Amino acid sequence: MLVSPHRTRRPWTGRSEAPTPPAPAYDPECYLCPGNRRANDAINPDYAHTFVFDNDFPALLPDAGAERFEGGGLMVAQAEAGVCRVICFSPRHDLTLARMSVEEIGRVIAVWRDEYRALGAKADINSVQIFENRGDMMGASNPHPHCQVWATKSLTNEAAKELAAQDAHLREHGACLICDYLELERTAGERIVFENEHVTVLVPFWAVWPFETMVIPRRHSGTMDGLGEAESGALADTLRRIAIRYDNLFETPFPYSMGFHQAPTDGEPHPEWHVHAHFYPPLLRSATVRKFMVGFELLGTPQRDITPEAAAERLGALSETHYLDRGT
Ligand SMILES: [Zn+2]
Ligand SMILES: [Zn+2]
Numbered sequence: 001m002l003v004s005p006h007r008t009r010r011p012w013t014g015r016s017e018a019p020t021p022p023a024p025a026y027d028p029e030c031y032l033c034p035g036n037r038r039a040n041d042a043i044n045p046d047y048a049h050t051f052v053f054d055n056d057f058p059a060l061l062p063d064a065g066a067e068r069f070e071g072g073g074l075m076v077a078q079a080e081a082g083v084c085r086v087i088c089f090s091p092r093h094d095l096t097l098a099r100m101s102v103e104e105i106g107r108v109i110a111v112w113r114d115e116y117r118a119l120g121a122k123a124d125i126n127s128v129q130i131f132e133n134r135g136d137m138m139g140a141s142n143p144h145p146h147c148q149v150w151a152t153k154s155l156t157n158e159a160a161k162e163l164a165a166q167d168a169h170l171r172e173h174g175a176c177l178i179c180d181y182l183e184l185e186r187t188a189g190e191r192i193v194f195e196n197e198h199v200t201v202l203v204p205f206w207a208v209w210p211f212e213t214m215v216i217p218r219r220h221s222g223t224m225d226g227l228g229e230a231e232s233g234a235l236a237d238t239l240r241r242i243a244i245r246y247d248n249l250f251e252t253p254f255p256y257s258m259g260f261h262q263a264p265t266d267g268e269p270h271p272e273w274h275v276h277a278h279f280y281p282p283l284l285r286s287a288t289v290r291k292f293m294v295g296f297e298l299l300g301t302p303q304r305d306i307t308p309e310a311a312a313e314r315l316g317a318l319s320e321t322h323y324l325d326r327g328t
């Protein structure tokens, strides 16, 4: 990782993204709004809070079979069985986590817990990835607040890397990697964005994206399902607050990919795993100027223009009143 804080002063004549216009509360063309027809002719129920369904265009199918390809010992491909679900956060087309109440986000967390538990209980599902892509810039096809769950037989690359690191740390030090890391960060303080009674939001030491953060429940648990009621409420509170701060940073609906890393669902106890969320936002210096992972970063090592400490300080100093809700 290379950090070059002097670089944000360079002139920018490259690509600027167009700001997104505000969405209406209901969109008759939206396939996620209540009562609307989806591409496969299913009609959405007139849901009041959250709504979950199997993705109509899934990247994974439950009956993928056991086909395997091997070429010269260097190329290996394996059929991957899995399930793709869609979770609408709200019937309101124009809401986002930043504009929802803690109680409403709490209902979303309850659905995340249910989905992880139900999908993870299936014999051929060992990994459950919950993620949200928000904004055109992240390739989100619809502004309606929603996330996806992709459940797979194989561990994803990121889960496999994190499993190996957490497992090695537990074996070497007899302690959880993320519990130990949290303690270091809370002692240093300089990369903490904010925290509440049970959850800490920080810019990780190794952050690659300019305003990347991690949301970490402080008590050790491998899953969201292992959190108590107060901890789930605290998680809802932190998700709302970091989403507001992100929107306030450049006074724009802030694009990001976010998701939870939870213990594999392979039937093993996984004492090494500590549940957390990552936010990966692409914006660098305004609502329209994004960071690209190209050139040296693609071919060499990630490089960042602002230090993680400066990013944490900027996010930490922001108001928690959403810019759209400020008095006129
Ligand atoms: Zn909608
Ligand atoms: Zn831990």
Ligand SMILES: [Zn+2]
Pocket (backbone or CB within 6 Å): 162, 261, 276, 278
């Ligand atoms: Zn992770």
